[in-house]
Amino acid sequence: MSEDTDAKVRPEPAAKSRQHAGAVAEPDEVLSPAPTAPRRRRVTWTPYVLLVPAVVILLAALAYPVGWQLVTSTQQFGLAQQFHVPPDFVGAANYLTLLADPQVWTVVARSLAFCLVNAILTVLIGVGLAMLMNAVGRLPRLILQIALLLAWAMPVVASMTVFVWLFNWHTGVVNWLLTRLGFDYVNHNWLASPLSFYFVATVIVVWMSVPFVSFSVYAGLTQISGEVLEAAQLDGAGGWRRFANITLPMIRPVLMIVLLLQIIWDLRVFTQIKLLQDAGAPIASTDLLGTYIYRLGVASSDFGMAAAMSVFVLILTILVSAPYVRSLIKEDN
Amino acid sequence: MATATTAPAAAFRPGRLLATAAAIVVALIWVFPVYWMVNSSLLPNVILTSATPRFVPTGFIDNYVAVIKSGGFLNALGTSLLVTLIAVAACLLFAFCAALAISRYKFKGRTSFVLTILFIQMLPAEGLFVAQYKLLSSADLLNNAGGLAVLYTAAVVPFTIWMLRGFVAGVPADLEEAAMVDGCSRGQAFFRITFPLLAPGLVASGVYAFLQAWNEFTIALVIMQKENSHTLPLWLRSFLMQSNSRATDWGQVMAASTLVAVPVIIFFLIVQGRLTSGLVAGAVKG
Numbered sequence: 293m294s295e296d297t298d299a300k301v302r303p304e305p306a307a308k309s310r311q312h313a314g315a316v317a318e319p320d321e322v323l324s325p326a327p328t329a330p331r332r333r334r335v336t337w338t339p340y341v342l343l344v345p346a347v348v349i350l351l352a353a354l355a356y357p358v359g360w361q362l363v364t365s366t367q368q369f370g371l372a373q374q375f376h377v378p379p380d381f382v383g384a385a386n387y388l389t390l391l392a393d394p395q396v397w398t399v400v401a402r403s404l405a406f407c408l409v410n411a412i413l414t415v416l417i418g419v420g421l422a423m424l425m426n427a428v429g430r431l432p433r434l435i436l437q438i439a440l441l442l443a444w445a446m447p448v449v450a451s452m453t454v455f456v457w458l459f460n461w462h463t464g465v466v467n468w469l470l471t472r473l474g475f476d477y478v479n480h481n482w483l484a485s486p487l488s489f490y491f492v493a494t495v496i497v498v499w500m501s502v503p504f505v506s507f508s509v510y511a512g513l514t515q516i517s518g519e520v521l522e523a524a525q526l527d528g529a530g531g532w533r534r535f536a537n538i539t540l541p542m543i544r545p546v547l548m549i550v551l552l553l554q555i556i557w558d559l560r561v562f563t564q565i566k567l568l569q570d571a572g573a574p575i576a577s578t579d580l581l582g583t584y585i586y587r588l589g590v591a592s593s594d595f596g597m598a599a600a601m602s603v604f605v606l607i608l609t610i611l612v613s614a615p616y617v618r619s620l621i622k623e624d625n
Numbered sequence: 626m627a628t629a630t631t632a633p634a635a636a637f638r639p640g641r642l643l644a645t646a647a648a649i650v651v652a653l654i655w656v657f658p659v660y661w662m663v664n665s666s667l668l669p670n671v672i673l674t675s676a677t678p679r680f681v682p683t684g685f686i687d688n689y690v691a692v693i694k695s696g697g698f699l700n701a702l703g704t705s706l707l708v709t710l711i712a713v714a715a716c717l718l719f720a721f722c723a724a725l726a727i728s729r730y731k732f733k734g735r736t737s738f739v740l741t742i743l744f745i746q747m748l749p750a751e752g753l754f755v756a757q758y759k760l761l762s763s764a765d766l767l768n769n770a771g772g773l774a775v776l777y778t779a780a781v782v783p784f785t786i787w788m789l790r791g792f793v794a795g796v797p798a799d800l801e802e803a804a805m806v807d808g809c810s811r812g813q814a815f816f817r818i819t820f821p822l823l824a825p826g827l828v829a830s831g832v833y834a835f836l837q838a839w840n841e842f843t844i845a846l847v848i849m850q851k852e853n854s855h856t857l858p859l860w861l862r863s864f865l866m867q868s869n870s871r872a873t874d875w876g877q878v879m880a881a882s883t884l885v886a887v888p889v890i891i892f893f894l895i896v897q898g899r900l901t902s903g904l905v906a907g908a909v910k911g
Contacts, residue, residue: 336730336732346722347723357757358753360759454661503655585752602755
């Protein structure tokens with residue numbers, strides 16, 4: 293930081309008090325070695341120097357891959373290119389192939405459906421549990437919060453092994469419980485059909501995501517003053533009306549952000565689907581966007597098609613994230 | 626909710642009782658998978674594969690011994706530690722500099738930098754891993770802890786900048802200036818006054834970066850394909866898959882999961898509060 297030396301050069305009291313006076317507004321300008329010069333002229337390089345490391349690593353590890361992806365998505369890339377044959381430029385052919393492939397549309401539709409169902413379920417249950425936290429006394433609330441925190445803290449892969457074990461067809465405790473309750477679930481294979489595969493995946497994703505929603509919404513609920521609710525009650529508003537007309541509007545900002553984040557996160561769900569597929573589910577009929585790209589790019593080395601698909605996912609994510617980023621910016625200013 | 630404050634404390638409130646019961650039941654459902662992991666890890670496989678599950682552990686620790694002795698665990702632990710430490714150190718340093726720049730200076734391009742940071746944070750690994758794989762393979766860094774650490778640093782730096790920005794902005798610049806009036810150099814003022822005040826923020830961001838890198842699965846799966854370069858999540862996956870080919874020893878798999886999960890849970894509890902407020906920053910104020 294070049295400013296260090298500048299500061300040391302001026303020990304005279306006059307300069308110091310001048311520094312102090314302007315300090316709050318423009319700390320970088322205040323330390324300029326020529327305090328008599330017009331202040332606003334001088335461009336300080338310090339902030340740019342400070343940004344260099346972060347920018348360099350982001351360019352290298354994120355921007356370059358994005359660029360590579362854009363270029364590669366217009367190339368015919370296959371096994372031959374593994375042996376250093378330069379790829380052919382094919383323009384939009386990869387995209388056209390993708391768009392014409394019914395399998396791609398199935399995967400996209402499945403991912404969107406999975407994402408929406410999971411995000412909405414997560415937010416509904418999360419809000420329910422937040423209201424529950426708000427409704428009970430300290431001890432039950434603490435118990436509920438600790439349980440949710442433990443679920444939230446579990447590493448994804450560890451939770452996945454546990455759920456695969458819980459839903460194990462032969463000795464899993466879920467089948468045992470359902471059989472005890474009178475249903476015929478002896479040796480029921482949950483992962484065999486796509487619908488029950490997605491049911492298990494949804495249970496896992498919701499279990500993992502609800503704690504974040506509950507804690508965020510609960511924080512919002514504690515901001516609502518009890519007096520307002522009480523006044524509404526005295527005026528004859530029932531429980532539902534109090535919820536719809538007071539609570540809901542007040543937690544709306546939190547709800548919107550949390551819902552957006554869930555949609556963004558659930559759209560990119562990969563680990564859960566991949567590990568459930570590893571556990572013995574049919575792959576082609578359970579693929580979502582992430583695992584589909586993985587199969588294209590890593591398993592069959594069709595980088596051109598994988599890149600085109602990735603670009604598609606990136607655009608989808610950016611479209612979905614835009615409102616979230618906008619609201620964060622609004623908060624920042 | 627409001628009933629609780631208006632009704633006399635001693636009155637019998639069936640609604641509240643019902644809510645308490647519901648809270649306890651939900652808590653039990655939510656904690657069950659975590660409990661089941663620990664419980665199964667402490668039971669021998671004979672009991673686990675019997676027709677009726679056993680809900681109380683016997684204090685059987687052979688599963689843990691077998692997992693640790695299996696060799697892959699310690700190796701993966703080493704790789705995970707190396708990757709995570711490099712990523713956390715680099716991430717903190719880079720993010721701290723950047724946070725200082727965007728919260729202490731007004732400069733051209735500041736807003737677009739902040740905007741880019743926020744958008745980058747949303748980029749899905751699932752849309753990038755193929756390109757990152759090619760990048761590392763052309764740099765001959767596949768199966769290399771350093772290469773993976775570079776990708777992790779880039780993935781975590783944006784959120785860390787965003788998080789640290791709040792902490793840096795929370796320390797008033799006047800404090801530093803006052804110290805300089807009292808005769809400190811700018812460097813001294815920074816390290817004696819500002820830095821100690823930022824320590825909690827650095828710890829929180831560091832733990833966050835640690836958790837992200839430690840738990841990451843997708844990029845590692847693509848980059849670290851060789852078995853001796855597996856990180857802990859990959860090792861856990863291959864441990865499960867290997868035991869799938871035999872009859873799965875669920876006791877050992879659960880012991881392995883517990884070993885992976887426990888340090889994470891402890892660290893997570895340290896930063897949880899800041900995570901929630903960081904992600905929904907300010908939304909509550911409406």
